[in-house]
Amino acid sequence: MLKIENLHTYYGNIHALKGIDLEVKEGEIVSLIGSNGAGKSTLLSTITGVAHAKSGSITFKSNNITNIPTYHIANTGISISPEGREVFPALTVEENLRLGAYIVKDKKKIEEGYERVYKLFPRLQERYKQTAGTLSGGEQQMLAIGRALMSNPQLLLLDEPSLGLAPNIVLLIFDLIRSINEQGITILLIEQNANMALSVSNRAYVLENGTVSMSGDAKQIANDPRVKKAYLGQA
Amino acid sequence: MNDIKQKKNFNIILYLEQFIDRFKLPLAVSSAVLLLIFPHLLTNQYILTIVVKVGIYIILALGLNILTGYVGLVSLGHAGFVAIGAYTASLLATRLGLGFFLSMLCGMICAGIAGILLGLPTLRLSGTYLSIVTLGFGEIIKTIAMNWDSVTNGTLGVKNIPSPSIFGLKLTIANGGFYYLMLVMLLIVTLFCYVTYKSRTGRAFLAIKTDEMAGIMMGINVTYYKVLAFVLSACICASAGALYASLIGYIDPNTFTFDVSTMILSIVILGGMGTIRGMFIGSIILITFPELSRSLMDYRFVVYGLILVLMMRFRPQGLLGWKSQMPYKLSKSITRKLEQARSDKQENLSQ
Numbered sequence: 001m002l003k004i005e006n007l008h009t010y011y012g013n014i015h016a017l018k019g020i021d022l023e024v025k026e027g028e029i030v031s032l033i034g035s036n037g038a039g040k041s042t043l044l045s046t047i048t049g050v051a052h053a054k055s056g057s058i059t060f061k062s063n064n065i066t067n068i069p070t071y072h073i074a075n076t077g078i079s080i081s082p083e084g085r086e087v088f089p090a091l092t093v094e095e096n097l098r099l100g101a102y103i104v105k106d107k108k109k110i111e112e113g114y115e116r117v118y119k120l121f122p123r124l125q126e127r128y129k130q131t132a133g134t135l136s137g138g139e140q141q142m143l144a145i146g147r148a149l150m151s152n153p154q155l156l157l158l159d160e161p162s163l164g165l166a167p168n169i170v171l172l173i174f175d176l177i178r179s180i181n182e183q184g185i186t187i188l189l190i191e192q193n194a195n196m197a198l199s200v201s202n203r204a205y206v207l208e209n210g211t212v213s214m215s216g217d218a219k220q221i222a223n224d225p226r227v228k229k230a231y232l233g234q235a
Numbered sequence: 236m237n238d239i240k241q242k243k244n245f246n247i248i249l250y251l252e253q254f255i256d257r258f259k260l261p262l263a264v265s266s267a268v269l270l271l272i273f274p275h276l277l278t279n280q281y282i283l284t285i286v287v288k289v290g291i292y293i294i295l296a297l298g299l300n301i302l303t304g305y306v307g308l309v310s311l312g313h314a315g316f317v318a319i320g321a322y323t324a325s326l327l328a329t330r331l332g333l334g335f336f337l338s339m340l341c342g343m344i345c346a347g348i349a350g351i352l353l354g355l356p357t358l359r360l361s362g363t364y365l366s367i368v369t370l371g372f373g374e375i376i377k378t379i380a381m382n383w384d385s386v387t388n389g390t391l392g393v394k395n396i397p398s399p400s401i402f403g404l405k406l407t408i409a410n411g412g413f414y415y416l417m418l419v420m421l422l423i424v425t426l427f428c429y430v431t432y433k434s435r436t437g438r439a440f441l442a443i444k445t446d447e448m449a450g451i452m453m454g455i456n457v458t459y460y461k462v463l464a465f466v467l468s469a470c471i472c473a474s475a476g477a478l479y480a481s482l483i484g485y486i487d488p489n490t491f492t493f494d495v496s497t498m499i500l501s502i503v504i505l506g507g508m509g510t511i512r513g514m515f516i517g518s519i520i521l522i523t524f525p526e527l528s529r530s531l532m533d534y535r536f537v538v539y540g541l542i543l544v545l546m547m548r549f550r551p552q553g554l555l556g557w558k559s560q561m562p563y564k565l566s567k568s569i570t571r572k573l574e575q576a577r578s579d580k581q582e583n584l585s586q
Binding site: 048069070071072073074075080082086087088089090091095098099100102103118125147151 | 453
């Protein structure tokens, strides 16, 4: 579904991504793990066109989407829940979701979107008229994911959904990620919490200094001694 | 703590809102009737001129509100757009003898082009940086008007600007026609702003105002909408400028000083950024106050400043603040679904 080939991205003179190859197949949850500065977020911003790729290609459903303007991304069927949530704090939950469906013109589909999101996150339904800034961190994360779902995407990019959340909320969020995937939405998950990410994923990629150092089945990676040592805190 | 304090302040507004909401229809009808027969109630042309001036400033404020209130870009140079509208319209009317509406339209188009020219290079700017650039823009337009003698007649200004006329009937303050013209234009602009705000475009503006990056991720073309806001804002202000020129009958570069820009911005801020009703209240207060307080002589501007300072202290979101105090209203289909979901839940619980 999403295929990245030999991708190079620079920030000025800094070579941030040094030839990334990555593939996400339809219906999968693929996680991308790595420590700070490994290039996870750079990869995501290159996919979404925020950062510019110097060479290499990104294809989504056989369309070349390398370096497309960021606002076109939503139209291709890719939806993003950005790092740090970035909900619209002054707007209500309802309005946030409405903006998520910005590219959808069919009113019926928007209603369906509301219904789907409220079914997944009953908590958001309870707070539909509250401004997003007054929600707790976990609720804001749910809202960010819900907002991303409103545009009816085929591929959902989740950037650090567990960032700054309590462990039991993290469990809940990952449960929800699994059930979103069961609805037929492919997910690319970018996470620092390797343990959680690997437990829900089908496959995983480990990024290190701008290159893919390891890739394969999520369980295999979770059992790999190097990963265990570097990310899972086990000797 | 802060929250509780603010809630006390809100109460008056909430009661006012509830009162207005309850008596919506009679209030609307009576004020519409009052507005319609207003010129017949009083023959004092001085007061009528002030009322028309208030109306013109409401249009100006609604124009700036699109940029400042909806998109969150503060402009200190809107006098420039007003000047472009006024100069284009009055020059076309005096030199080429074009009718008022046609020349106003040309003025709006010119200002729209100027809006694109100002909007494109300032895309990356916001906050104080943008304010400084727009301030410069206003000064540039004023200087051009002052020095382009062959066209604008320099510091001498444009004289004998004809009053607008419809089918040979001259619309002046004396016969009340100008008042009705202002009323119609105000109605059109208000409706336009309302429809824009409620539309897809309005939602895009709102997203850009709150979080530009998240807006882009939702698929909003920020470049397009920012420039669009500049253009719409410029066009509306230009139309008000053309109206003003034909009201006074004379314009010179000093008609469009920095004071005009700050006045428009003050109205927007005092009334409440992003609201439409706030623009009405703001203009009424800020335009009539200097006239009402003529007895205070020069001190009136001290009081004027004091009003603004006090308001910033006690109601920073503007008199008729940004968010309504009334409970948030949802579309009916959603309310129905919510209620159904809730009753389902209760049934499940009771079982």
